[in-house]
Amino acid sequence: MANTSAQTEQQIASLEKRSIVSSFLFKYPDIHSRAAEVALFHRSDKVRTYQHYLAPISGSIDRHTDASPLDAAWRELKEETSLTPDSAKLWRKGRPFTFQDYSVGREWTIYPFAFLLKLQTRTRRHTVDEECIAGDGETDGVVLDWEHSFHNWYDPDEVLSRLLEDGEEARVSGQKLVPRIADSLIQVYPEYELGPVAGRRLREGLQQLQDDHESGARELTTIALNIFRDVLNDVRPSDSDAVGTNWEEWWRKARLTAWHIWMNGRESMGAAIASALLTALAELEPLYRDLQPDGENVDRLIDALIEKRRAMTTALSQAFTVYVDDELWEYRDKTTLKIVSLSASSTIRESILQLLSALAEGRIHTVVAGGRIRTVELRVLESRPLFEGVSLASAIVSSYEKSRKDREHEVQLHVTIYTDASAALACTGVDMLLLGADRIAKDGAVSNKTGSLPAILAAKHVAPRSKVVVLSELDKVADPDYHPAVENSDVEEVMAAWRKTVREEALGVVEAGGGNVPGRGRVEVKNVYFEWVPPELIDAYITEEGIQGEENIRQRSQWIDKQIHRFFDDLTEASQSSMSCKY
Structure with missing residues (x-):
């Protein structure tokens, strides 16, 4: 047994190691369709391995030029199908896995992805028993390069069923498929396993x-x-x-x-x-x-978790009120508290409303030479392109007006909405800049709505005594290895506002883009939703458990990492075991 194991290790060590992306292209036939179709590509006789096999879009990851497996997937997709983020979107990611193929002398590490055509096209769906023919995919916008002869669309459930039944001898439309394609496909198409x-x-x-x-x-x-x-x-x-x-x-x-x-x-x-x-x-x-x-136990457990999350928001709001009372003593020579914020964080909304209530009810000890805090001046950046800041301002004003009662101390709320470009004006003289958090890295860096970093830099310059405060539940802390892709959202969200004011000919130039034609200028519109704020720019993290330091955040990140490995590490092995039983 020991000799056999040693021989196997030597064989594996002698294999050429290659990391590749395996990208499946999906589409919906029409807007009413509930079932997606997957494309299988017929590899040409010009490729070095697996000629005439059916395959997804695949290619090697270049560690010198590809910043990540996803970047490699987008590059290969464009090279082999001409598709770009304008015509397709990242739909799903799968868990990577490794296997050995001694017939070609390689050990492959596969990174599965699924992309979805943005254009809904009705092309003929092939059954797995139909003969493989070219030409049916010409209306879907896919333009193939030399690596593939043609492609056809299939029901992914049919493909996986055939692979499960016949293993490595499986044929789809009479053609063999590249090794372990089932393991890649099932990683991005869990519907098959779930039913x-x-x-x-x-x-x-x-x-x-x-x-x-x-x-x-x-x-x-x-x-x-x-x-x-x-x-x-x-x-x-x-x-x-x-x-x-x-x-x-x-x-x-x-x-x-x-x-x-x-x-x-x-x-x-x-x-x-x-x-x-x-x-x-x-x-x-x-x-x-x-x-x-059973159903009742599961429902009861999930309901309890949702209710616990509501209680977390209440606790966080109370912690924010305590922070204002305890930490902002240096501003108590004024009767107006000035706060700036952006986007539409429900946590910020509830925290500000809780603060207003505490001030009105006299639960904050704010007596100073000039009297109590009588006014809260809230300045909100509009937060393009969807103007969530407008929603935040509206929600706070509406809720505060509805909750006003005869209280011991009346507090005035003045809300002003600023354009994103006037962040420096909005931050002038403020006491505090409030940020929500979509996620917090292990070192305390915060990912939040784009516009957060310019607002903070402006505040540090025009209001150097102001505090930058992050309001966030602890569950926003991410695991140490969590590095999601930059979220580039639909540019139409940005351009929609332009259509009302930009001259038609100018907008036409932007919409035309220019592409990559030599000698021509190129216009590209970006709609990046989130950006990072480094921890050195943040004065306080306030959570449902009170003020947190960077060590608390690091410990939470480690707990998340441990649970991820405990619950998810064997999922790939289980999927491969179920799909490879006849391989």
Whole structure:
């Protein structure tokens, strides 16, 4: 046994190591379709390996030029299909895996991705038994290079079923498929494992999270928990006395669902979603061990987590009020408290309303030579392109007016909305700049709405005594290895406002873009939602557990990392085992 093991290790060591991306292209036939189709590409006789096999779009990761596997995936997609972020979007990521193919002398590490065509096109869907023919994909906008002869569209469930039934001898449209394509496909298409009902519910839930650009991380996390609950109930064995193997499968599907909601829902806000789902898994685990995860128990557990999250917001708001009372003593020679903020954080909204209530009810000891704080002046940046700052200002004013009662001390609220470009004017003379957080890195850096960093830099210059305060639940702290891709959102959100004021001919030049034609100028519009604020610019982190230091944040990040490995590390192995049983 020892000799055999040593020989195997020597064989593996002799293999050429290659890291590649494996990108599946999906599309919806029309706006009403609930089922996606996947493209399989016929490799030409010009490629070095797996000639005439069906495959996804794949290629090697160049560690010198590709900043990440995702960058490599986009590069390969453009080279082999001409598709760009204008015509396709990143739909899903899968977990990477490694395997050896001794027939070609290589060890492959695969990074699976799924991209979705933005244009809904109705092309003929092939069955797995139809003969492979060229030409049917000409209306979908895909332009192939020399690496592929043609492509056709298939039902991904049919493809995976054929691969599971026939293993390495499987044929689709009479053609062989590249090795381990099933392992790659199932990583980005969990619907097959979950079944039609739960799979559709997860797909629609992921789309809901991806399309929601108005809710903050806290609201999206509640939505994610409800999606998780619904899928869990859909995959629960029908017999409450089901044998342990069925519950093993349920538990694996629960963890699989949680992983996809985290990574393939709204990844830029994934820190809060991951934290909530990991907490849910930790509390579900005893139910699974005792074979008691029935619908009522699951509902009760998720409801309790959602209620706990509401209580977290209340505790955080109270901690903010205490901070104002204890830490801003140097500003108590004035009767006006000046605060600037941006975007539409529900945490900031509730915290400001709690502060107003405490001031009006005399719960803050603000007596100074000039009297009590009688006015709160709130300055809000509009927060383009969706103007969430306007929503924040409106919500605070409406809620405050509704809650006003005969109190011992009346507090006036003055709200002013500023353009993003006038951040320096908005910050002049302020006492505090409030930021929410979509995620917090292990070193204390904060990712928040684009515009946060310029506002802070302006405040440091025009109001050097002001405090930069981050209001965030602890579950926004991300694991140490969490590096989500930059979220480039639809540029139409930016251009929509231009259409009302920019001259038509000028807008036409921007819309035309210019492309990469030699000798011509090129116009590109960016709509990046989030940016990072370094920790050295932040004066305080206020959470539901009070003021936190960078060490607390580091410890929370380590806990998240430990849970991620505990619940998710074996998912890839389990998927490969189920899909490779006949390979």
